[in-house]
Amino acid sequence: MATDFWASSHYKRWIVDRATLKESRSDDLQYVDDPEYLDFFAIFFANVITKLGKKLNFRQRVIATAIVFFRRFYIKNSYCETDPFIVIAACCYVAGKAEESPVHIKNMVAEARLFFSQQPYGVKYFPSDNSKLAEMEFYLVADLECDLTVFHPYRTLLSICKKESSNDLQTEAGEVGVGVDDGPRYWGSGDGQLELPDDAFQLAWSIINDTYRSDLCLLYPPHLLAITALYLAVVLHGPTRELLQQQSHSVEVTPVHSSPRRSSRQSSSTSLGHAKKPSQDFVAFFAELNISMPLVATIAQEIISLYTLWERYLEDSDLVDSAKSAFHGHAQAQLGASHSGVSTPVENLDDAQRPHGATPTFLLQVLMRMRENRLSDMALASSGRPVAVNKMLERTQAAG
Amino acid sequence: MQVLPSAVNESLKASIAPKPGSGDVSVSPAQQSHTVEPDAEGTPRPSSPSGTTCKDLYAIVSQVGEGTFGKVYKARNVITNVHVALKRIRMEAEKDGFPVTAMREIKLLQSLRHQNVVRLYEMMVSNGSVYMVFEYMDHDLTGVLSQTQFSFSQANLKSLCSQMLAGLAYLHRKGVIHRDIKGSNILINNRGELKLADFGLARFYQKRRRSDYTNRVITLWYRPPELLFGATVYGPEVDMWSAGCIMLELFTKKPVFQGNDEIHQLDVIYRILGTPSTERWQGLTALPWYELVKPKDVIHGHFRELFSRWLSPAALDLAERLLAYDPTQRVTALEALEAPYFKEEQPPPELPVDLSTLEGEWHELETKRERAKKRRKLENGLV
Numbered sequence: 001m002a003t004d005f006w007a008s009s010h011y012k013r014w015i016v017d018r019a020t021l022k023e024s025r026s027d028d029l030q031y032v033d034d035p036e037y038l039d040f041f042a043i044f045f046a047n048v049i050t051k052l053g054k055k056l057n058f059r060q061r062v063i064a065t066a067i068v069f070f071r072r073f074y075i076k077n078s079y080c081e082t083d084p085f086i087v088i089a090a091c092c093y094v095a096g097k098a099e100e101s102p103v104h105i106k107n108m109v110a111e112a113r114l115f116f117s118q119q120p121y122g123v124k125y126f127p128s129d130n131s132k133l134a135e136m137e138f139y140l141v142a143d144l145e146c147d148l149t150v151f152h153p154y155r156t157l158l159s160i161c162k163k164e165s166s167n168d169l170q171t172e173a174g175e176v177g178v179g180v181d182d183g184p185r186y187w188g189s190g191d192g193q194l195e196l197p198d199d200a201f202q203l204a205w206s207i208i209n210d211t212y213r214s215d216l217c218l219l220y221p222p223h224l225l226a227i228t229a230l231y232l233a234v235v236l237h238g239p240t241r242e243l244l245q246q247q248s249h250s251v252e253v254t255p256v257h258s259s260p261r262r263s264s265r266q267s268s269s270t271s272l273g274h275a276k277k278p279s280q281d282f283v284a285f286f287a288e289l290n291i292s293m294p295l296v297a298t299i300a301q302e303i304i305s306l307y308t309l310w311e312r313y314l315e316d317s318d319l320v321d322s323a324k325s326a327f328h329g330h331a332q333a334q335l336g337a338s339h340s341g342v343s344t345p346v347e348n349l350d351d352a353q354r355p356h357g358a359t360p361t362f363l364l365q366v367l368m369r370m371r372e373n374r375l376s377d378m379a380l381a382s383s384g385r386p387v388a389v390n391k392m393l394e395r396t397q398a399a400g
Numbered sequence: 401m402q403v404l405p406s407a408v409n410e411s412l413k414a415s416i417a418p419k420p421g422s423g424d425v426s427v428s429p430a431q432q433s434h435t436v437e438p439d440a441e442g443t444p445r446p447s448s449p450s451g452t453t454c455k456d457l458y459a460i461v462s463q464v465g466e467g468t469f470g471k472v473y474k475a476r477n478v479i480t481n482v483h484v485a486l487k488r489i490r491m492e493a494e495k496d497g498f499p500v501t502a503m504r505e506i507k508l509l510q511s512l513r514h515q516n517v518v519r520l521y522e523m524m525v526s527n528g529s530v531y532m533v534f535e536y537m538d539h540d541l542t543g544v545l546s547q548t549q550f551s552f553s554q555a556n557l558k559s560l561c562s563q564m565l566a567g568l569a570y571l572h573r574k575g576v577i578h579r580d581i582k583g584s585n586i587l588i589n590n591r592g593e594l595k596l597a598d599f600g601l602a603r604f605y606q607k608r609r610r611s612d613y614t615n616r617v618i619t620l621w622y623r624p625p626e627l628l629f630g631a632t633v634y635g636p637e638v639d640m641w642s643a644g645c646i647m648l649e650l651f652t653k654k655p656v657f658q659g660n661d662e663i664h665q666l667d668v669i670y671r672i673l674g675t676p677s678t679e680r681w682q683g684l685t686a687l688p689w690y691e692l693v694k695p696k697d698v699i700h701g702h703f704r705e706l707f708s709r710w711l712s713p714a715a716l717d718l719a720e721r722l723l724a725y726d727p728t729q730r731v732t733a734l735e736a737l738e739a740p741y742f743k744e745e746q747p748p749p750e751l752p753v754d755l756s757t758l759e760g761e762w763h764e765l766e767t768k769r770e771r772a773k774k775r776r777k778l779e780n781g782l783v
Contacts, residue, residue: 097500134497146523
């Protein structure tokens with residue numbers, strides 16, 4: 001019960017290393033000018049899934065599952081060989097069923113068609129035929145190896161922060177073992193709980209949301225992502241950090257505390273001053289968890305790198321629940337003019353062509369170019385080696 | 401004998417069976433997918449983990465059932481010669497694609513592991529269908545009770561009852577309600593082991609919070625009175641009523657409450673257990689359909705007189721506690737396992753290992769016609 005995670009397919013088959021991830025992008029790398037664009041894809045497509053999920057009234061958990069499905073699918077497939085938009089629709093469709101929030105196929109097709117046809121996507125070819133989505137669903141489920149149970153960091157966060165009664169946990173009905181893991185935690189040790197001001201908790205929650213903009217959910221088990229998000233929240237949330245600094249143990253927090261990217265001027269100025277005297281020693285709390293703090297520090301660095309990259313990803317409207325703003329001060333200082341690009345129209349491709357930024361429109365052009373390059377390669381290689389063709393997807397596109 | 405088409409070489413996984421210590425070895429899905437990549441030319445691949453092509457991994461022997469979302473076949477793994485049950489999931493491209501019930505069953509079974517719950521070995525994709533690969537069970541309870549060559553001893557029946565309750569206790573501890581306990585979903589193999597199967601209607605529930613669920617679950621004859629009274633807020637007690645029905649059926653060899661529709665079902669129950677009153681069942685009058693289906697006249701139950709010819713006193717006690725009208729008074733699976741019937745009364749439970757002497761395989765489907773014939777005879781003999 002409490003060991004569900006360790007017996008799960010999530011742990012056994014779907015936590016991969018960086019080498020595997022790199023290998024899975026090898027085809028894409030042949031056709032992309034700058035490998036960094038692929039990292040932008042990770043942000044872009046996660047945003048698309050989030051927005052489509054919100055149109056479908058999905059809970060955060062369902063959206064997160066859809067994104068994990070999408071990432072797992074692209075461990076085995078290439079962006080340049082597939083149509084990410086039908087994959088996205090299928091991921092949302094399957095996640096809805098897997099998380100007990102099913103959407104009718106008709107509605108799914110209608111919502112996806114409408115949403116994708118709008119700017120900036122302008123996808124006009126999305127098939128109106130239900131069976132095309134059903135076909136893609138089948139293909140997706142096969143590549144997911146029918147492993148439909150996904151663990152997320154939210155539950156760890158909730159259980160550590162005593163938020164068991166919140167609505168978010170209630171919405172987790174249907175998850176394996178919900179309501180039964182009253183026993184020992186499946187990770188680390190200690191059963192202490194962290195008393196966190198609400199806005200620090202919200203910050204941790206948003207950081208978890210943000211981790212889905214990268215491959216972190218494929219690289220690390222969810223409880224470590226949750227603890228890292230908590231750790232970052234404690235460090236970044238102004239009042240909480242001040243309390244922390246008042247405590248004499250601050251030396252032990254060095255791994256990330258001394259990081260040059262730690263600073264977060266804005267968050268300390270925007271956060272509400274919940275100057276509640278802590279009844280708790282945060283450092284001791286993290287120490288008692290008995291998990292690898294160096295690993296947490298590594299993950300923290302990766303999350304911060306994600307934010308650095310994300311700063312250069314521009315969209316007309318940023319997601320509301322993003323914790324990105326917590327990093328604005330820092331990123332602006334480092335990147336100077338880059339963020340001011342928000343005020344200029346993102347459709348301006350010359351602007352987007354800058355080597356250090358990306359917009360949805362620009363990324364879609366990159367994707368189109370990758371696919372064209374690949375197709376022309378295939379056309380030339382008439383006698384050459386067989387090129388893996390995903391027949392079903394090709395057909396799906398042709399029909400659309 | 402029919403062989404599955406070549407696309408079985410898309411078989412998703414050699415096995416989902418965990419190996420001891422495999423927890424710390426992370427095999428990348430990408431690598432795994434490489435080993436099972438379909439061969440474009442259709443030529444035999446040099447080798448797969450099992451040393452042969454997956455093309456002929458399973459040979460279908462016969463059809464053994466018709467599930468909620470597709471046919472069930474008996475098949476043989478041609479390498480190991482081990483029999484499996486293949487449950488084909490029918491895709492409904494025109495409707496809603498991959499059936500949500502199948503998805504539920506897959507998710508549930510992947511997280512369950514118990515000697516009294518049927519084991520899902522792996523998932524397999526073949527020729528446009530998804531197959532669930534189960535351990536093979538020779539019989540189901542309906543089938544095995546319908547045959548007349550082999551009869552269970554009292555100790556055997558006690559064992560079957562205890563195994564069923566152990567399976568339910570495990571499910572309920574894991575937060576799963578089965579919601580379709582009935583004879584054809586209870587499987588028995590020739591070693592006398594009983595396993596619960598068919599989780600198409602099952603779902604997770606939260607122990608701390610009662611949720612609203614659909615009321616249209618559980619095959620009518622095994623459906624508890626609270627559902628017949630329209631309850632949508634319920635828990636694992638619904639399975640315990642069904643278990644009570646099964647317990648009686650083990651002894652009498654036929655379903656005890658055979659109603660034709662919901663109203664008649666309640667009527668049949670009243671005739672045996674008597675009509676419920678607010679003393680016996682506190683929340684009775686608050687149930688949604690109480691005014692619609694409440695008993696018209698008071699009937700006195702004659703449960704013990706009726707079943708004492710088959711069941712021992714301790715068995716009657718347990719059955720009565722399983723068939724308590726008030727769900728809050730109904731015995732839980734864990735409590736039931738501690739009942740004097742198992743712990744004190746002789747004889748102690750004994751696995752029906754002699755089932756291996758039984759000729760043929762007795763499933764509801766393949767024995768349907770024969771069973772109907774035999775049951776008519778049997779009923780004539782009994783009445």
